[in-house]
Amino acid sequence: MSAIFTDHQAALRDEVRKLLTDGTIKGFIGYARGRDSYHPAPAIVTRPDQVDGLILDQFCIFGLTKYLLDYIFEDGKMGIVAKGCDSLALQRLITDHRVSRDKVHVIGLPCAGVINAEKVAQLGLGNVQKVTDKGASFLVEGDKGSRELAKTEYLWDKCLWCEHHNPAVADSKLGPEVENVAMKPRDYSDIEAMENLPPAEKAAYWTRQFSRCIRCYACRNVCPACNCRECVFDIADPRWVGNTVKLSEQQMFHFTRAWHVAGRCVDCGECERVCPMELPLMKLQHKLQKDIVKLFGNPKPFEPSEVEVLGQFRATEDPEEFM
Amino acid sequence: MLMTIAPDNLKNLLDKLARDRLLVAPSMEDGVTRLKPVHSAAEIAFDYSNTATSIKDFLFPQSEDLLRFVTDGTLSIEEIKPERAQVAFGLRPCDLASVALMDKVLLGGEFSDAHYQTRRNNTLLIGLACENPADTCFCTTYGYNPGWAGAADVMLYKDGDKYLAEALTDKGRELVGGPGEGLFKPADEAAGEAVKKAYAEKDVPFGKEVDVQGIDKILDGFFYDQYWDDISKKCIGCGTCTYVCPTCHCFLLTDEARGGQGLRFRCWDSCMFANYTKMASGANPRPTKKERVRQRFMHKLNYYPNRYGGSYLCTGCGRCVAMCPVGLHIAGVIKDVKGVKAHA
Amino acid sequence: MSVNEKAAQAAGAATGPSTVAAATPAPEGWEPKIIGFACNWCTYAGADLAGTSRIQYPPNIRVIRVPCSGRINPQFVVRAFQRGADGVLVAGCHPGDCHYSTGNYFARRRYLLATRFIEYLGVEPERLEVRWISGSEGQKFADTVRELTEKIRALGPQRRLRETL
């Protein structure tokens, strides 16, 4: 039995209270209870009296790092809690020179996987009272029932193939590091299945998906790789991408969003997770990722590096298909 | 007059309607149940609590062509009228209530919105009372309820193995007497009234938690409160809340022209977008998330009731509760402002 | 009709497979329309050479001159399809010959990925052609255009990414 996030809640509050009181940070980006016990919400606290609202539990999936962009023009440091995957997102923002490392105080959270609340919320367990890590499973006890849930079935997909369980960027850590092994290999079988469809069926599939998009831009706004100072979708003159929801603009929006983060996406899955219309956006990111691995021999394009995959080349080793 | 209709007859009626007009109904696609155009009753989802998107998509669409123009030396303008008849089936009470709120803005007063008016006239609204309110529903907060018929032309209530039906407008009566002829049967009035009453009194647990009474007055003095600063920090400024809301109605007018052909259209805009209030000079009167978040909730809970007499610009449909990615929603704001802590 | 409704109609409005991509025969007299993005220093010169050498090639291509293949953003390709192209040619100097030394090496990486991605979205791969054509390769330019035109003629009009104002 290993520790779960909730075990670190008290320590987190203590540390945040201390950091706020001694002036190390001017604000802290963490989690608080959301609309129910399955959906913790981001919370940004600036005063010690708000600290007791902070929580940590095994549903804390939201990647918080993008909030740091709200503070880059202000003095002082922000504190943030970051799991392994969140620290990749943070590295993304740092590598892109959008956030400077010395303006962030990172409380690292070693993480063996987060429970997919969307799956668990449907089980009718009611208000969750307690979660216990049983090794291969979680025991979730709610006021209407309890269930032991196999991790391979109830964790978020990205947690199953995660190889970054321990935060790569941290000023302090909550609890000991966890074993850094993937529960299963990265799986591109859904991408291959799509590649094998005839063009007409591919087009039909994406038309159906893109037509459902409401252009709320939640996917863009949550994405740590979508961090341009001015977004192409917001520029009114010239209007590169129209703001109507006609199919051509939907296609252009989705092509551009996915393409602009090709080779820079950290595979956090947040775009797809926050989409209110449940567009399978990771099917786009994973296609790009899979091809990058194959074409450019970069086994982990989701790990931020100073020079991006598409910002470099190898004159003689890159495949030549255009002779 | 109360009637009943058997599920098969209802499906026949909808199939018949789909032949000569756009049939809009709840339909499940890739795991999302939303209101969308369907070809036949076979595509309709009958088992849903509420749809992800609302009737607004069809009365005040996300983008709408208004006129076409030609600029080949001369200038000719052709107005585009949304003439196609539509029938929207399966609208929940919160959406039926939202139509009345939108009417006040777009049809009330000195000017009325021609396109909205045309669509309203061309659209038949068929409501369906809620059997199982979701745990994000709080229509009762505003005095609506799971049986509320609002702007419906025909209201349906599932009653055992059949539907109780009531035609509430001329359009609704034309449906029953026209395409619906022979499909409806008279209902026992007393039993029917009992069914309606049961729906009206159905329990909406979340609604009990959220008490809006008097919030418009409290907010009169709340504009400068620290609260807006605190809660707005977590907003990511997406348009989810405003786009899924059946009562948000901000829009943007744009012309696009290419090769001598031009089009004027409008699209939804969102007060939550940073560039919504940005002016040509670059100045922005709502420069931070604080002003934008405050605007959304003040508009719904203070400005609207002050301007349009009483009702709030929210029907408790719960879409923003369920879909805001950061859990920043109107029910929580109401609770907070009334002193019951909801948002951290 | 609103654009929603148009999109919905285009998408077939139904949950089943969309009808947007249904093969409709090419209209009478249809000729493939090809947009060619050509770098100023090699391919454009190659096209010029084809002309001055009187090498025949189909008039279906409309050439857009750009400074370098590194300037050809894949979004241009998507837009070209949307605004009426049935096929797109992206062309520049041979690797090692780019006037700006490395523009085409970046373009090569980009298009290795972009061709696959655009195909993944449902556009037939034959419609997007990337070629290195030097200033002395007038014949290669002409051959490339001829082959591309014939491939697209066989495929018919491109409708998947088409828009109307």
Ligand code: SF4
């Ligand atoms: S979050 Fe979803 S609905 Fe919103 S813009 Fe992105 S893909 Fe579209």
Ligand code: SF4
């Ligand atoms: S594209 Fe999606 S998965 Fe990739 S970094 Fe952005 S939000 Fe994360």
Ligand code: SF4
């Ligand atoms: S504010 Fe939220 S609950 Fe109210 S009508 Fe809009 S989406 Fe529904």
Ligand code: SF4
């Ligand atoms: S309140 Fe929520 S849904 Fe609305 S703009 Fe903010 S993050 Fe998006």
Ligand code: FES
């Ligand atoms: S100048 Fe020809 S490809 Fe760069």
